[in-house]
Amino acid sequence: MTILSRQSLRQRLPRTLRAALPAVALALILIAIFNLQPRARSYFGLNLLLNLSVPIVFATLAQMFVLTIGDLDLSVGGFVSLVACISVTHLTQTPWLGVLMLVGCVVLYGLLGALIAWRQLPAIVVTLGMSFVWFGLAVLVLPSPGGRAPAWLISTMGYRPPLVPLPIIIATLTAIVVFLAFMTTPGGVILRGAGGNANAIARAGWSLMRIRITLYVLAGCMGVISGLTLTGITTSADSNIALRYTLVSIAAAILGGSEFVGGKVSPIGAVLGALTMTLAASFLSFLQISPDWQIGVQGVILIIVLALRALLEWWERHA
Amino acid sequence: MKRYPWLWSFLGALAVWLVTIVVVEGRGAGATLTAALNFAVFYVVVGAGQMFVVTTGPGNVDLSIPANIALAGAVAMRVMDGNTLLIPVGIIAAVAVGASIGSVNFLLIYLLRIPPIIATLSSSFIIQSLAIAFGRGLRIRPPEPLADFTTARAFGVPFMTLAALLLTVLLSYVLRESVFGRSVTALGQNARAARLAGIRVNKTRWLTYTLCASLAGLTSVLLAAYSGGASLDMGNQFLLSSIAVVVIGGTSIAGGDANVPGLWGASLFLFLVVTMLNALGVSSGLRQMLTGLIIITIITLSSRRQAT
Numbered sequence: 001m002t003i004l005s006r007q008s009l010r011q012r013l014p015r016t017l018r019a020a021l022p023a024v025a026l027a028l029i030l031i032a033i034f035n036l037q038p039r040a041r042s043y044f045g046l047n048l049l050l051n052l053s054v055p056i057v058f059a060t061l062a063q064m065f066v067l068t069i070g071d072l073d074l075s076v077g078g079f080v081s082l083v084a085c086i087s088v089t090h091l092t093q094t095p096w097l098g099v100l101m102l103v104g105c106v107v108l109y110g111l112l113g114a115l116i117a118w119r120q121l122p123a124i125v126v127t128l129g130m131s132f133v134w135f136g137l138a139v140l141v142l143p144s145p146g147g148r149a150p151a152w153l154i155s156t157m158g159y160r161p162p163l164v165p166l167p168i169i170i171a172t173l174t175a176i177v178v179f180l181a182f183m184t185t186p187g188g189v190i191l192r193g194a195g196g197n198a199n200a201i202a203r204a205g206w207s208l209m210r211i212r213i214t215l216y217v218l219a220g221c222m223g224v225i226s227g228l229t230l231t232g233i234t235t236s237a238d239s240n241i242a243l244r245y246t247l248v249s250i251a252a253a254i255l256g257g258s259e260f261v262g263g264k265v266s267p268i269g270a271v272l273g274a275l276t277m278t279l280a281a282s283f284l285s286f287l288q289i290s291p292d293w294q295i296g297v298q299g300v301i302l303i304i305v306l307a308l309r310a311l312l313e314w315w316e317r318h319a
Numbered sequence: 320m321k322r323y324p325w326l327w328s329f330l331g332a333l334a335v336w337l338v339t340i341v342v343v344e345g346r347g348a349g350a351t352l353t354a355a356l357n358f359a360v361f362y363v364v365v366g367a368g369q370m371f372v373v374t375t376g377p378g379n380v381d382l383s384i385p386a387n388i389a390l391a392g393a394v395a396m397r398v399m400d401g402n403t404l405l406i407p408v409g410i411i412a413a414v415a416v417g418a419s420i421g422s423v424n425f426l427l428i429y430l431l432r433i434p435p436i437i438a439t440l441s442s443s444f445i446i447q448s449l450a451i452a453f454g455r456g457l458r459i460r461p462p463e464p465l466a467d468f469t470t471a472r473a474f475g476v477p478f479m480t481l482a483a484l485l486l487t488v489l490l491s492y493v494l495r496e497s498v499f500g501r502s503v504t505a506l507g508q509n510a511r512a513a514r515l516a517g518i519r520v521n522k523t524r525w526l527t528y529t530l531c532a533s534l535a536g537l538t539s540v541l542l543a544a545y546s547g548g549a550s551l552d553m554g555n556q557f558l559l560s561s562i563a564v565v566v567i568g569g570t571s572i573a574g575g576d577a578n579v580p581g582l583w584g585a586s587l588f589l590f591l592v593v594t595m596l597n598a599l600g601v602s603s604g605l606r607q608m609l610t611g612l613i614i615i616t617i618i619t620l621s622s623r624r625q626a627t
Contacts, residue, residue: 072436115615119622122572124380124436128559129615136608143604239604247440254437292451299444303427306441310431 014316018309022256022272025305029279036286043165050167051233053278054157055080056248057171058226060256060274061178061267063249065219069195069212070262071116071123076223077246078134079105083227084237085138088147095150106220113216117209131246138239145238149231157232170229171271178267191215196263244295251302252277276301324569327621328584331567335591342598353475355590357545360483362586364538365557366564367490368531370582372435373565375527376507376574379435383420383443384535384561388554390446391416392539393454396461396549403462410540417536420446421529428528429521435528454551461544469545479541484583491579499526507574560589563614566621 033049034041040049059076066073083102091098112130116123159166182188194201194211202208226245231237255276256269280301281294336355340348365384372381391413399409420442427438460466471478494500502523505513514520535557543549566572567588568581592613596606 115619119619121618121622125562125566125572125618126615128562129611129618132559132607132611132614136604136606136611139604139607140602247444250437250440251444290452292455293448296445296448299441299448302441302444303431306431306433306437310433313432 010319011316014312014319018312018316019257021305021308021312022266022269022276025255025301026272026276026279029276029283029301033279033283033286036283040286043163047160047165047167049279049282050165050171050275053275054167054170054233055226055230055242056245056252056278057174057271057274058222058229059242059245059249060252060270061174062219062222062226063253064256064258064265064267064270065215065222066123066127067195067253067258068192068262068265069215071127072250073127073219074124074246075127075131075134076219076249077243078131078138079109079220079223080227080230080242080245081237081239082134082138082141083224084231084234084241085142085147085239087153087228087231088149088235088237089142092148092150102224106217106224109220109223110213110217113212113214114209116216117212135239135243142237142239145236147236149235149237153228153232154235157229171275175268175271178271182265182267192263192265194263195265247295248277248298249274251298255302255305325578325581325584328568328581328588330584331617332584332587332591335588335595339591339595339598342595349475351591351594353472353477355587355594356480357470357472357477358590359583359586360477360479361538361542361545361557362560362564362589363483363487363582364534364541365561366568366582366586367487367579368534369561370565370568370570370577370579371490371494371503371527372531373562373570373572374503374507374574374577375524376510377572379507379527379574380562381424381439381528381531381535382436382558383424383439383446383532385554385556385558386443386446386450387417387420387532387535388539388542388557389450389454389549389551390420390539391536392543392549392553393450393457393551395540396457396459396543397453399459399462399465401460401462403464406462406465410537413536413540414533415536417533417539418529419532420536421532422525424532425525425528428524450551454549457549460548465540465544466547469541487579487582494577494579499523503527504575504577507571507576509575559614564589567614567617569621572618 037045039045059080062076062079063073083105086098086101086105089098090101112126115121116126157166161169182191190201190206191211191214194206194208198208201211227242230242234241252273253265253270254273256271256273257266258264258270277298280298281291284291284294284297332355336348336352339351343351365388369381369384372379394416395409395413398412399405424435424439424442427433427442428435431438469477469479494503502513502518505516505518506520506523510520535554538557539549539554542553546553564582564585567585568583569578570576570581592610593606596609601609
């Protein structure tokens with residue numbers, strides 16, 4: 001009995017550690033920042049540090065929904081940029097037209113999923129092509145930097161709730177809501193199952209086409225929220241405002257425990273990953289290192305976490 | 320047509336060229352073609368590397384090419400420092416940078432057991448930072464003879480195009496006849512069968528990623544020489560275009576079936592499409608959008624072709 005329980009503990013430990021990796025990475029970088037700059041520990045400091053994480057959290061969730069079915073979305077950045085451009089122009093000037101355009105964008109995203117499912121196209125190539133389409137549309141909507149976000153959006157993102165800064169509340173609530181809706185409901189199980197074993201789900205009578213469309217529509221919705229919250233913070237936009245989100249969202253989702261085989265995703269991990277990626281950027285400025293290295297450090301963090309994960313997997317197999 | 324899938328890309332290029340000639344009323348038709356032959360070289364050389372990677376099987380794509388080109392180009396220009404005698408050293412340096420990047424990519428895939436897309440993506444983050452730190456504000460002009468080589472031509476045919484043609488013939492031979500080339504194809508058709516047949520899978524993967532990154536390094540020198548110096552964003556367009564020329568050229572995106580001649584047709588097509596849109600006076604936003612749509616359309620159509 002004792003041997004049995006010790007064995008199971010030895011097997012469980014690496015798995016638990018692996019699940020805790022995203023949280024550990026975030027905690028480490030937070031501790032490092034607090035040590036370098038004690039003033040960051042205040043309400044105001046945290047608000048400032050995490051403000052720009054809100055749109056990244058939603059962009060990462062968009063990526064996560066696409067990763068669920070084993071696809072990779074290289075158009076997230078272009079899409080969020082387009083949403084931001086619509087937000088600071090049409091949504092402010094003629095709100096109904098702006099809303100209509102955003103709905104159109106989400107519908108297009110769903111059609112994209114339909115096209116990929118219908119012709120069995122490699123998502124990476126299709127979304128790479130779409131990144132040019134979104135970017136081109138963004139340039140057409142907003143040819144030169146500027147515009148102004150709707151007042152309600154700016155005041156929402158500028159809201160200062162008592163005790164806990166807004167970005168932390170948004171991140172926590174989003175993580176909980178998406179976790180409950182995606183990881184604990186029957187619908188979520190089917191959506192994730194299609195990524196894990198498409199044949200099994202198809203044989204059980206579910207339409208893989210509808211599942212892919214649903215996931216792409218969800219991704220589109222997250223992209224829209226990302227673009228809106230972004231302009232709520234920046235108040236104006238330009239056509240390449242969020243292009244870097246494509247790479248950051250993939251890195252953050254992977255950091256948060258999403259895997260490529262499909263089906264294995266983690267909403268809470270994705271949110272933690274997005275926060276870590278945002279903080280990694282600020283961390284450098286506290287060290288007074290040139291922002292040139294910002295993206296490099298994000299790459300290093302990603303590789304370290306992937307290496308740790310590989311190590312823990314090896315341990316799990318040999319335990 | 321079915322036996323020669325690359326014919327489509329050449330027909331497409333021809334059609335686009337003819338439309339362009341009609342639009343500009345016949346003015347500069349030859350010059351357009353010469354420019355296309357010149358620019359196609361960049362697409363072809365980068366695309367050839369990507370083609371080898373894609374051919375090794377589903378999920379194999381090198382996303383680090385743009386960062387690679389930025390870094391290798393900056394290194395080459397620094398090493399040459401405008402000195403004619405140092406041209407070979409600079410070229411070797413750029414290819415060496417590429418080869419190292421390819422080896423690192425393979426090591427990440429091999430050691431961390433992560434999909435190539437994630438491996439090349441994470442390495443590209445770091446390479447990009449290196450390129451920014453190393454190449455910022457770099458204002459070194461390429462040595463004159465090198466710059467001249469990239470623009471020199473005889474009877475409207477650029478020398479660079481002839482050199483690239485030779486290179487692709489060589490790569491085509493490697494792909495069809497060498498052990499390495501056949502291993503690449505076998506790996507893409509069925510990785511398990513290839514492994515059981517005694518093919519050295521890891522060695523093949525390593526060579527493939529190194530070849531791809533080395534070719535990107537070589538392209539960076541040509542690009543920098545052609546455009547009068549290395550810039551940090553000169554590789555950006557090659558993420559999409561390297562994958563696009565591979566797919567448009569008739570190479571199977573699922574791996575196991577490469578097509579070298581198609582690279583030329585697809586590269587000419589891609590350049591001529593942009594030329595045509597410019598000739599039509601299309602705005603930059605609309606041009607980007609149409610380029611993306613054309614690529615998606617072609618991929619959709621080519622999937623129908625493979626299915627039948």
